[in-house]
Amino acid sequence: MSPQEPSGRGGLSGQRALSEWLPRRLAAESPAITVIGDVMLDGWWNGNIERLCREAPAPVVDVTTREFAPGGAANTAMNLAALGARVSVAGIIGTDDAGVTLRKKLMEAGIDVRNLYDHPSMVTTTKIRISSGGQVMLRIDDSASAVPEEALAALAASVRAAVELQEAVLVCDYGTGVLVDPVRSSLIAALAVRGADGAEGATARPLTVIDAHDPRPWAGLQPDLVTPNAQEAARMLDLRLPDGAGRVDAVARHREALLAATGARAVVVTLDRDGTVLFSADGGSHRTWARPAAEKQASGAGDTFVAALTLAHSAGLPLTASLDLAQAAADVVVHQPGTSVCSTAQLSRHLASFADTALSAEELIRQLEVHRSQGQRIVLTNGCFDVLHSGHTRYLNQAKQLGDVLVVALNSDESVRRLKGPGRPINAVADRAAVIAALSCVDYVTVFDTPTAIPLIEQLRPEVYAKGGDYTPEMLEETKSVEDYGGRVAILDYVAERSTTAVVKRIRDGKEASPAN
Template sequence: MKHHVFNFQHSAFSTAHLNSLLDAVTNLNIIVIGDAILDCYLEGFSDRLCREAPVPVVTVTNSEYVPGGAANTAVNVRSLGGKVTFISAIGDDGEGSLLCQALSRRSVPSKHLIVQSGRQTLAKQRVMASSQILVRFDFGTTDAIDEDSEQALIDELERRYPECDAAIVSDYGYGILTQRVIDKLSQLQARHNHVLVVDAKNLAAYRHIGTTAVKPNYEQVLKLLNIPPLKADNQSVKSRVEQILPYGDRILELTGATIAAVTLDAEGGIIFERGSQPHRTYTQPTIQSRTAGAGDTFVSALTLALAVGAATPLAADFAATAAAVVVGKDGTSVCSAEELREFLLNGETGEEKDTGTRGHGDTGNFSIQSPRVFEAASNEVPPQKYISDLNQLLALVTSYRKAGRKIVFTNGCFDILHAGHVSYLNYAKALGDILIVGLNSDNSIRRLKGSSRPINTLEDRIQVLSGLGCVDHLIAFEEDTPSNLIRIVRPDVFVKGGNYTKETLPEAPLVEQLGGEVRLLPFVENRSTTRIIERIRELAGKGIGD
């Protein structure tokens, strides 16, 4: 297995950061161009089966029409405080009128929609019984728009593009984003260089248009990379995050974007950016989320944040927080500025949800430079990563577990930190959400390695390891093995270097007994503290290096 070096950026944006961002995005002019859909919800109850066939009979008590697809993205931008120019094409039919009415009720103007006669507006009708979707019927024309509509749409884009603050493409592959429209977008972008975010089923089609960010979901990223989905019985790769993580550069290359925000539903997301370490966004996993369009919310919030110049990790956390608001809702949903504020007020940001303990690593602090421009600055002291007390450790892991975070634990001396350690710790972090490191105390190192060790005191080792973004928490232990810590942490994953085997690892049975998994990571050859010390001794013996 190829040994990748991963180093997540871990931000800790406070509620204040996200609130200020919410203020700053108000009234931005955002173009949303893409496939407008009318989402219909026929809601009712079912208490019997049909006589003709064993299918439920639903007594419909309510019907609702909601903007869907690109129209949902437009509504999300609006409800977060942006002004929207929504460009799409609909038919001259009842569904088209219902969609315009639904948009207007949500303060999104339909005056930029092209009406193509004879086209059937896209509509997706869900039949629900007691909040459960039983079936979805899809109607509407999915062929490319006709030439006249295409020209009208291009003209509209040409008129509006110069004055916008950012643009979103929401392309479900239903005929709005023709090659000519994409080419026009590319020309306009070359001229104006706006924040341009693309959410498209076929991202490869946007590779050369100067995209700022793309937002593929799991299926889209698999398609882009031409790789199969993760199988449940895969022994070496256990999560989507782990599967996608090595592909950051490839995704950026294939999409031509500067930023790729890959959303992985209940696993949150990974944000890749050229020249930066990947950033994770977290979510409270909702196993049976009935939301449609969390991705639309994510892309809307991400675009607004990038448009005011927020640093990418902050923009991503803002987007993840907005998505967290909608995943609690049923059906096609939006996140409003008020809901987001309330969510933040309750201390439930994407990073802090339920734990109250995050807030370590890169602070990504920012200040407002002009009403619309944010800039990253790092003048906050990172909160302590070191845990000095076992009760505090227990409280911490309990809250992480409650928030659905996957806890990875490893332990070691980390006496003179070297490249092998860094690579190994980054890899360990990638196996879950939170990495806790058990550090041998000075006495326990003396017992294990002799009286000349450690070279660096516990205090110094704590300080050095705290500087790594991948390490979330550190705790020292006096004993020869970290068994006591393992009993408290009950790690989901216990990690050691490949110089051990499961058989020679004394902690392995305990970890498995507690329901955790033991992972042995690839060993980086020729990197060890002992080797470094030997080398220094050799050189000193030759009289070199004084």
């Protein structure tokens, strides 16, 4: 066990850093999770194009490879299994070749399929992408025009048993007709019984997550989380969202309407290249930023995201840290072709890759020149960031929103000792750099050893210098240097020393943190 790794599931409630050991620890918790919804089979057919067909001006693809993978709710289940959850899946498929293939692949992944019903009149939803040279040319969708009533009745009858003793229930509703009544009403009733105080036979309600094209029909379930994408959120709000980063502000202005429409305790809106934004009923919010790839054949990153989010939060990780972890898992998948999953080992390697990523000032200057040539604004902040906690992550998310590129300058170990005393830092600078760099809001990390950040500021000349704490710009030694070249000083609402000292004291006293969302 790493010195930074807390013991016991309760120890995860105060975990904020995305460390290399965290995916393995979550896998060891192995929460029981049921995925219910629209299971599909994805096909990826690749070939060569050397001519057009005679009948029409359309390219002829000579298929060379055919690959199939579970898609939709089945892909979400595969991701959960790859991350260490004990997974069961509930849904409806046909007895056709696609259904046989899908069931086999789920079973090979160790997924419980006893509540996956097949029916001879059902067509297993199949989506085949035909590509050449890395470019998808065509997608062929095959699905049932209607779901047989007998299959719906069988699934509805099994719902209560399917959610029994589960730590999370993840509903994947893509509107194919599987999650209509009586299935929906049976699921709402089953989870109401589990959550009812004083109800005979009632047990604690599992974490309930809705991943649906339209979450509104599930509002009666009062889910813990819903995860619409930007287009789905726009449809719920009956508005057109602007392009680019302006989508975040537009969605934020309607947070109360989103929460009301979905009946959820928290809404996570996924924004593709712009990451995600979280709004919770208690007024909290959180952003993540994607590290996008140019992969043209990537698919299913949203399934990976919701799977990792559900696994992490059901295992006891705070919601904001779970969101950061889910973003990291999605970043892994978008660099893989086809319908892919993110495994525990892949996620650990991804987080480990942030070790030793602190750049020298000279290399950082070269990188920032590229960003400035693209018209991007640089934000710089600095600090010890010794033991990462919610104050740090909230502060860094605020700093990121002041510009386009966030640079975090860490005090060297010797500098921390001069500031905090001989017992600090708790974590060496390499470890501090790794966990800070793993946060999606952070673009670059560097280290400085001077008494103030002034020499670094004069080298980097950031458009915005952000600082948290009980300061005014006039109190900071760095203000004059920033203003001399036309930069701006921004004071954010975070008091570092008080929060970090409390965390360090808890560590040294051996006390557990109080539960956090």
